[in-house]
Amino acid sequence: MGIYFSHIDTLVGMAAAAVDDDGALLEFTFLNGEMSNHMACADKAEHAPQKLRHVTQQVHDFFDRKRTSFNLNMKPKGTPFQQKVWQAxxxxxxxxxxxxxxxxxxxxDAKATQAVGAANGKNPIALIIPCHRVIGKNGTLIGYGGGLPLKQKLLDFETPLLF
Structure with missing residues (x-):
């Protein structure tokens, strides 16, 4: 199976994404020094921006406020529990x-808060699987693979503008 990656310039900084031969999204990470990319790099995948046009277009549409959700085939690797959390x-x-x-x-499972937090932190497809939308019970920002400043930027972007 081939893996292909590309960099995507976003409103909140440069990102990298990886897809498989079928175009299914395997990984999306921000390249801000906080997140780690496991597949979306030259030593694990072939640089092939043309194979990620569909991902790039949807990410650009999101940040251009032309879409609020994504319609991408995704294949994140994780345990069945992690998959369940990511679907939620x-x-x-x-x-x-x-x-x-x-x-x-x-x-x-109301008692699985810590396990849910751990699964949330293992999400390999940031932004598209919106783990940034999860906060502490008291409304505080808690944990984000891309760092709390990036999490705040993403939440601020999604906050409706008041006029």
Whole structure:
């Protein structure tokens, strides 16, 4: 199976994404020195921006406010529990936040808050699987692979403008 990557310039900084032969998204990371990319790099994948046009277009549309969600085939690698958490993350609407406890409740296990937090932190497809929308129970920003300043920028971007 081939893996292909490209860099994507976004409103909040440079990112990298990786897809497989079928164009399924395997990884999306911000290149701000906080997140680690496992596949979207030259020693693991072939640099092939043309194979990621669909990802690049949707990311640009998102930051151009032309879309609030993504329609991409995704194949994140993780345990069944992590997969369940990541699927739940995709149900958090644009502009909203959930607590880790609310996320645990959404997967049917109110006591799994810490496990949900750990799974959230292992999300290999940042932004598209919106782990940045999960905050502490008291409304504070807690943990983000890209760092709290990036998490705040993403949440601010999604906050409706008041006129």
């Amino acid at each position: 993350l995709c149900t958090i609407p644009f502009g909203e936040t959930w607590s880790y406890q609310e996320l645990a409740i959404s997967i049917g």
